Amino acid sequence: MAIASRLRARGVLSRCESSNLRSLLWPFLNRGFSSSSIPFHLERVGFIGLGNMGFHMASNLITAGYKITVHDINYDALKKFSDKGIPTKETPCEVAESSDVIITMLPSSSNVLDVYTGQNGLLHCRSHLSPWLFIDSSTIDPQTSRILSTNISKCLLKEKKGFADNPLMLDAPVSGGVPAAEAGTLTFMVGGLEEAYLAAKPLFLSMGKQTIYCGSSGNGAAAKICNNLAMAVSMLGVSEAFVLGQHLGITASTLTKIFNSSSARCWSSDSYNPVPGVMEGVPSSRNYDGGFASKLMAKDLTLAMTSAGEIGLKCPLTSEARDIYMELCAKGYDSKDFSCVFRHFYSAYLNAKVGTTCACSDGIIPHHLDMSAWIDFGWSRLLTGKIGVGLKEMGIIVINPF
Template sequence: MAMASRLRARVVLSRCEWSNLRSLLRPSLNRGFSSSSIPSHLERVGFIGLGNMGFHMASNLITAGYKITVHDINYNALKKFSEKGIPAKETPCEVAESSDVIITMLPSSSNVLDVYTGRNGLLHCRSHLSPWLFIDSSTIDPQTSRMLSTNISKCLLKEKKGFANNPLMLDAPVSGGVPAAQAGTLTFMVGGLEEAYLAAKPLFLSMGKQTIYCGSSGNGAAAKICNNLAMAVSMLGVSEAFVLGQHLGITASTLTKIFNSSSARCWSSDSYNPVPGIMEGVPSSRNYDGGFTSKLMAKDLTLAVSSAAEIGLKCPLTSEARDIYMELCEKGYDSKDFSCVFRHYYSGLAAFVRRSPISYAVQARFLKQQCCPIIMQA
C-alpha cells in the first residue's frame, strides 16, 4: 500500500496499469542480480557514450549477460565492441529500435540533448518508442534532466511492457571515476520515479556497488553537482594547506599524517592526495595524468554556479572554485587531473623536495617567488 501511495503521488495510473506495473516490478525485487536471472524487461540494453567511463560500464553489462547494442560518434570506440561481436549502430535512433532500456553516458548537457532530441535521436520516433526506460548517467544540470523526463513521459510505447503507456526516465549520474567504472564499483545517485528505480536496480548493480535513491526527477543530477562541488572545495582546501605547510617548513608527509589522524581527514588527503611522492596509484604520482580532468571539474562547478543563481542562493566558495579551475584550464592544464591544482595553481612542491637538504637562502627565495595566492592577497 505504501508503494502504491508513493506511485499515485507521482503519476496517474489506472488500476489495470498499476496491477501490471506491480507484476513487472515483483520479479526484479525478489530475484538476485546474476546474469542467469536478468528480468526480461531489462535484457536488451542500448548504451550510448563509450568514453573513459562508458566503455567500462558497457563492458561490465556485457560480462553480466545483458544483450548490449552500442553507439558513439567515435568510430574507434565502436570498433572495440564490434570486433567482439557486439552490435554497433550509426545513430541513437537505431539503438532505440532494438532496446528495452537505454543508458547514456555523455560529456555535457548539449551532448545529451543532441542524442535525445536531435536528428535521428532517441526520441525521433516519439509515437512508438521501443525502450520503456531511459537512464542518463551523464553529469548535467537538473533542469535539463527534468525537461527531458517530461518530454519522454509524453511519448508512447511501441509495445506495452506491463505498465503505463508512457516510457520513463531516470537521471543516474555516478561517483567513483574511471577506476570504479572499470572495477564495477560505481555509486549511482538516482532521480525519478522510485518504482522505475527499483525495477532498474539489477542494471545499476551490474555496473556499481551502491545505488542511492535521491527523489524525484532531476535530483540525481542535483546530488552529483553537490557531490562534485564538495569534492572541489575539499581538494582546494587540502592543497592550500599543504602548500602553506611547506612554506612554513613542514613536510607534506608529516602534514598527511596529521590530517589523516585528526579532524582534517578527508578523501582528498587519505585517498587522493594531491602531493607528488606521497601516495601511489593516484594522479599526483603520474604527473596528474588520468583521473577526473580539470576541464570536467570546471564544467561541473559551472553547473553548480548556474543552479545556485537560478534559485538566488549565494555560494561564494562555489564561484571561487569555478574561477580557479577555469584559470587552470586557460593555462593549459584542462586535461590534467583536478588535483593538479596543488602544483599548477598553488605552486606546491613534490614531497621529496622538502625531504632533501635545502639552504635557508633557497627556501627564502622560494617563499618570495612561489607564495600561495592566499598569502599574496593578505
C-alpha cells in the same frame, strides 16, 4: 523463484523493497528469465557514450551478462567493442530500435540534448519507442533532466512493458571516478519515478556498489552537482594545506598521515591525494593524466553556480573554485586531472629558488642544512631521480620536483 526474491537474496533489495517490487513486476513474471537470470525487461541495453567512464560501465554490463549495443561518435571507442563482437550502431536512433533500456553517459547538457532530441536521436521515432526506460548518467543541470523526463513521458511505447504505459526516464549520475567505474564500485544518485528506480536497480548494481534514491526527476542531477561542488572545494583546501605545510617544513607524507587520522580526513586526502609521490594509482602519480579532467570540473562548478543563481543563493566558495579551474583550463591544463590544482595553481609558490627554500614532493628542507641532513632526507633517492633533479651549487641543492 520470483524476481523480487532473487534480488533480495543477492542483497539488491531490502525486505520492504522486495515486497513492493513483487507487485510492481507482476506482469513480467509469466515471461520468465533469460539463461543468465536477467529480467527480460532489462535484458537488452543500449549504451551511448564510451569515454573514460562509459567504457568501463558498458564493459561491466557485458560481464554481467546483459545484451549490449553501443554507440559513440569516436570510431576508436566503438572499435574496442566491435573487436569483441559487441554490436555497434551509427546513430542513437538505431540503438533505441534494438534496446529495452538506454543508458547515456555524456560530457555535457548540450551533448545529452543532441543525443536525445537531435537528428537521428533517441526520440526520433516518438510514436513508437522500443525502450521503456531511459537512464542518463551524465552530469548535467537538473532542469535539463526534468525537461527531458517530461518529453519522454509523452512518447508512446511500441510495446507496453509491465507497469509502464509510457517510456520513463531516470537521471542517475555517478560518483567514484574512473577507478570505481573500472572496478564496478560506483555510487548512483537517482532521480525519477521510484518504481522505475527499483526495477532498474539490478542494472545499477552491475556497474556500482551503491544506489541512492534522491526523489523526483532532476534530483539525481542536483545531488551530483552538490557532490562535485563539495569535492572541488575540498581538493582546493587540501592542496592549499599541503602547500602551506611544506613551506613550514612538514613533509606531504607526514601531513597526509595527520589528515587521515584527524578531523581533516576526506576523499581528497585519503583516496585521491594531489601531491605527486604520496599515493600510488592516482592521477598525481602519473603527471595528472587520466582521472576527472579540470575542464569537466569547471563545467560542473558552472552548473552549480547557475543552479544557485536560479534560487538567489550566494556560493562564494563555489565561485572562487570555478574561477580557479577556469584559470587552469585557460593555461592549458584543461585535460589534466582536477587534482593538478596542487601543482599548477600553486606553481609560483612551489618553484624552488637558490638561497631560499628547496621544495620537493616529499616536503621541504631549508637550504642551510648540512649534507648529513640531506642524506637523512633521501639524498640517495635524489641521485636515482626518484624525487627530483639535484643540483649542487655553492653548497646548496636545488630541487625541481616537476
